[in-house]
Amino acid sequence: MPADENRPDLTDLDEGTPHGGGGSHPAIAPGPGPRALAAREVLRDVPRVPGAPKPDPVLVADGVVRRFGGLTAVDVQHVEFQRGAITALIGPNGAGKTTFFNLLTGFDRPDEGSWTFEGRSLARVPAHRVARRGMVRTFQLTKALSRLTVIENMRLGATGQVGERLLSAMFRRVWRGQEDSNTRRADELLRRFKLDAKREDFAGSLSGGQRKLLEMARALMTEPRLVMLDEPMAGVNPALTQSLLGHVKDLREQGMTVVFVEHDMDMVRDISDWVVVMAQGTVVAEGPPDAVMADPAVIDAYLGGHHDAPLTEEDEAEQIAAAEAELEREHDQEVGR
Numbered sequence: 001m002p003a004d005e006n007r008p009d010l011t012d013l014d015e016g017t018p019h020g021g022g023g024s025h026p027a028i029a030p031g032p033g034p035r036a037l038a039a040r041e042v043l044r045d046v047p048r049v050p051g052a053p054k055p056d057p058v059l060v061a062d063g064v065v066r067r068f069g070g071l072t073a074v075d076v077q078h079v080e081f082q083r084g085a086i087t088a089l090i091g092p093n094g095a096g097k098t099t100f101f102n103l104l105t106g107f108d109r110p111d112e113g114s115w116t117f118e119g120r121s122l123a124r125v126p127a128h129r130v131a132r133r134g135m136v137r138t139f140q141l142t143k144a145l146s147r148l149t150v151i152e153n154m155r156l157g158a159t160g161q162v163g164e165r166l167l168s169a170m171f172r173r174v175w176r177g178q179e180d181s182n183t184r185r186a187d188e189l190l191r192r193f194k195l196d197a198k199r200e201d202f203a204g205s206l207s208g209g210q211r212k213l214l215e216m217a218r219a220l221m222t223e224p225r226l227v228m229l230d231e232p233m234a235g236v237n238p239a240l241t242q243s244l245l246g247h248v249k250d251l252r253e254q255g256m257t258v259v260f261v262e263h264d265m266d267m268v269r270d271i272s273d274w275v276v277v278m279a280q281g282t283v284v285a286e287g288p289p290d291a292v293m294a295d296p297a298v299i300d301a302y303l304g305g306h307h308d309a310p311l312t313e314e315d316e317a318e319q320i321a322a323a324e325a326e327l328e329r330e331h332d333q334e335v336g337r
């Protein structure tokens, strides 16, 4: 996404917003459900440090490194995601969140590292197999998928996930033999996501929010246990925000684990049980939303680490001398010397 769009308001980072209230979005569905309460309770005593062990981790990554030429985009030593919880992965632009998502879900390969889902290694497992094992991610509707109808997109979701171009190319082949049970499931999901009226419309004609709902509904075709959402709020207008948040919370109430990347701090605060913060490829902080957002290390990461350190006397004298010299130069120019 373009830099700076949807960036968190830093003034907002250290102010607690009451659950479900305030912020740029309308209030969301009332009160946390039983699984939300259970997830928060189970995470209550987890140490608030990067790499903290979780009581029941469903996804665990170790030493995952991805370099692009000279740039190390991801260098995650250790991170665990708690089963049944909603975990937000946040961080400034370029922190490596999407790259880390791509690595975990088999859309990209790391230079180093290992990770497991439900105790089984996923290293070198391609994306469509990762999906069949129960871990899916949403991905944006590209032009190719926009030219298919809503129901066609849903049927493709049932195939697991492969590169989008291939997905689109596979469409005709996949279409045959898939009609019955998959279509039933697709129609059920479309009803649940209130997209049934759009069944025969081209996906490209949907609004931003409806596309996000379709992405989520499509990801559920494989009956996953872990759903990874990449910026679910990007491009969603306020009218659909509440519905989207409700659906994400509903995934947790149905027993799924959710990990999402998001810049929208209201959403992060409202629905996350736990927040993992990345900066410059590494995990720099972890904890419950309000604690993380008040953490100086997090604010520092968003500010780029350029906090002013106290000046030494020498530095101060140097700065004053430089400023005086500058003033003198300006004065000389003014008087035409």
Ligand SMILES: Nc1ncnc2c1ncn2[C@@H]1O[C@H](COP(=O)(O)OP(=O)(O)OP(=O)(O)O)[C@@H](O)[C@H]1O
Pocket (backbone or CB within 6 Å): 001, 003, 068, 071, 073, 091, 092, 093, 094, 095, 096, 097, 098, 099, 100
């Ligand atoms: N295919 C690529 N080739 C080269 N550099 C890449 C590639 N993909 C990502 N990068 C670089 O890796 C770094 C991490 O990018 P990534 O998109 O993962 O960050 P992000 O935290 O998801 O950022 P944003 O919040 O802006 O989406 C950035 O410096 C980016 O420019």
